Amino acid sequence: MESVLDLAPVVPVVVLEQVEDAVPLARALVAGGLRAIEVTLRTPAAPEAIRAIAAEVPDAVVGAGTVLGPAEVETAKAAGARFLVSPGWTEDLLAAMRASGLPSLPGVSTASEVLRLLELGVTDMKFFPAEAAGGAPYLKSLHSPLPRARFCPTGGIDAERAAAYLELPNVACVGGTWMLPQEALRAKAWDRVTQLARSAAALAG
Numbered sequence: 001m002e003s004v005l006d007l008a009p010v011v012p013v014v015v016l017e018q019v020e021d022a023v024p025l026a027r028a029l030v031a032g033g034l035r036a037i038e039v040t041l042r043t044p045a046a047p048e049a050i051r052a053i054a055a056e057v058p059d060a061v062v063g064a065g066t067v068l069g070p071a072e073v074e075t076a077k078a079a080g081a082r083f084l085v086s087p088g089w090t091e092d093l094l095a096a097m098r099a100s101g102l103p104s105l106p107g108v109s110t111a112s113e114v115l116r117l118l119e120l121g122v123t124d125m126k127f128f129p130a131e132a133a134g135g136a137p138y139l140k141s142l143h144s145p146l147p148r149a150r151f152c153p154t155g156g157i158d159a160e161r162a163a164a165y166l167e168l169p170n171v172a173c174v175g176g177t178w179m180l181p182q183e184a185l186r187a188k189a190w191d192r193v194t195q196l197a198r199s200a201a202a203l204a205g
Contacts, residue, residue: 004083004103005124005150005172007036007061009204010162012197013154013175014039014049021185022049026057028190029179032197038085038175040065041072047079054080063102070096077102085152085175087128089113094120105152109133111142114149123148126175131156136164136171143170162203176200 004011012029014037016022022045026037037060039050046064053062063083064076073096076084084097089106094117097104105126108114110133117125127139130153139151153165154175162174179196183189 002103003124003150003172004036004063004085004105005152007173008034008201009166009173010034010179010197010200011036011038011152011154011173011175012179012200013065013177014180015042015177016045016049017043019045019048019052021188022052023056024188024190025180025185025193026053026060026062028193029197030057030059032179032194032199033201034179034197035059036061036063036083036173038063038065038083039081041068041076042066047075050076050079050081054082067093067097067104069093073097073100076100085126085154087126089117094122111146114142114146118146118148124150124172125152127151127153129155130165130174131161136161136168139165139170140168143168146170159200159203162200166203 064081065085067084067086077100084104087107107126107128150172152173157176158178165171165174179200184192
């Protein structure tokens with residue numbers, strides 16, 4: 001895998017409180033056409049959830065989100081994550097991501113951050129928090145002066161907003177949670193997750 005951005009038009013951003021939900025949730029997402037799954041390192045269950053998905057759902061490409069520093073990079077890689085996503089970036093974090101050998105999406109929210117990453121040879125980035133930082137109009141305005149940058153916007157995006165982002169030439173995919181409604185997760189309604197994932201996967205046409 002060369003880039004996270006080319007796996008699917010939508011990357012589900014998953015927060016798991018219980019490890020036992022990891023495998024059925026991942027299977028439901030894959031069945032709906034969403035292979036790339038970002039499990040955020042926001043809960044104690046996250047590393048084991050990544051490990052379970054990596055071991056038991058071979059068609060999934062599971063990655064780790066909310067990677068904040070070198071320690072999280074090591075945790076994610078040890079758990080079997082196949083890509084890394086961060087909400088922002090620092091020199092130390094970027095160095096650790098590169099040293100891991102895993103495809104990574106460092107986070108940006110300003111033109112200056114994008115420019116600095118381009119100087120360092122990074123072209124694939126997470127745009128976060130997408131809606132709060134200017135949304136699709138902001139990313140559209142970046143394309144002309146910074147055409148080499150490609151983005152996965154995440155933060156405040158729903159199905160309707162996702163379509164607008166995916167029309168942009170510098171957006172390869174979007175991250176979101178709308179295919180993971182809390183009521184469906186609490187009820188373990190995996191068929192509902194599959195239905196929503198299928199609709200999300202169809203957004204790229």
